[in-house]
Amino acid sequence: VKDTNIPPNVIRRMPRYLRVLDDLLDHNVESVSSRQLGDILDLTASQIRQDFSRFGEFGQQGYGYNVALLRDEVASILGIGANRTAVLFGTGNLGRALLNNFNFKKYGFRVLAAFDVDTTVVGSEIAGVPVYDIGEFKEFVRENKVDVAVLTVPGNTTAPIVGEISKAGIKSVWNFTNVELQRLSNTYFESIHFSDSLLTLGYHLVRQYEYSKE
Amino acid sequence: VKDTNIPPNVIRRMPRYLRVLDDLLDHNVESVSSRQLGDILDLTASQIRQDFSRFGEFGQQGYGYNVALLRDEVASILGIGANRTAVLFGTGNLGRALLNNFNFKKYGFRVLAAFDVDTTVVGSEIAGVPVYDIGEFKEFVRENKVDVAVLTVPGNTTAPIVGEISKAGIKSVWNFTNVELQRLSNTYFESIHFSDSLLTLGYHLVRQYEYSKE
């Protein structure tokens, strides 16, 4: 595994590969060529070979890639199986939806705790995850290894919480708030901005007839 | 407004600009330079000027950009105010969370209806949005202008529903399912893949010490 200085675009494609490979596995497909993968993902075969070859030689001439093997390589590149842990901030609708529905385990994460300010939920459990008062957060981090903080709090409370998270030494934030987080040297942010996504769609809505020609 | 053949990367930055401009407006900031915007968004001033100049001349030498004016230009580029409509498929946790919390109106969308197979929710309302049986979908689309279908159904039911949506003539799908949708010529897909995002974060988790140097 070579793996130094991989371009961000390549990294963002890896989870898509994993998704498709898992799907092929489910359908008992044994091998797949770069061309077939390209057809599924709307990428060129060339690009797919380039991407994988950055991490090693996983294929075989004349045969393609063994699905199970490639799947495991990709999973390992993405760190699935590294036994990661997360805590969640904000048990509103979205926080609850994540805890109840999102398969953290499938992606190698255990959610250890949730934190909220609402005293009516503190002390309860959501999908087996205990909810603590946000004041107990610092101590919790001292006593548990926490890799990721999941942020599902209201937008206006984001900034101070991010400060606390960073100070507590958590290295990564999975951000669902509608806030442009300022880069911090010791913290990696990965944001899901629903509005950005919907507005991108909105942009294409006006111009669809132009674009559909292409 | 020139606006032909804008690169995808530029389009994806527009919602971010809008977000920051709205924020500056909230703080009563009158003008902003490309450099200041660049600092906030971690982009170069040059890039920001390039991006805006694709759509017109919104700035003024020596002064920068008027925040309110630029905000309106960006909003209009993104089609906010075009009175869009959406329907939602699947009223599980995530669907509910969206209906209850996501401010569709702010981004120029009205949610006309939700559809589900679960007879216990059909006939009820969620956040003021009526829930119909999925069988009534076709007729609904015939009688109402629907721009976007929001997909928050379980993964395994996605494919047939997308087929129906496309056949009904809906031009855009906002996809929250964990499925790689196959490109369709007459339908635009915009997907939010939670897992892709978390796995990207996971990738950086292993290598953080390398990357934080940069």
Added chain:
DNA sequence: TAGATTGTTAATCGATTAACAATC
């Protein structure tokens, strides 16, 4: 063996950055 398909090098294409005249 013949056909298929990889991994990689080179060529192309596109996007970002730098530079600067224009001008508020």
Added chain:
DNA sequence: TAGATTGTTAATCGATTAACAATC
């Protein structure tokens, strides 16, 4: 006017695609 900052052209950088020898 002097300083600041735009919009745009040119230069650079990076990412995608094409091509092909190697080989299963």
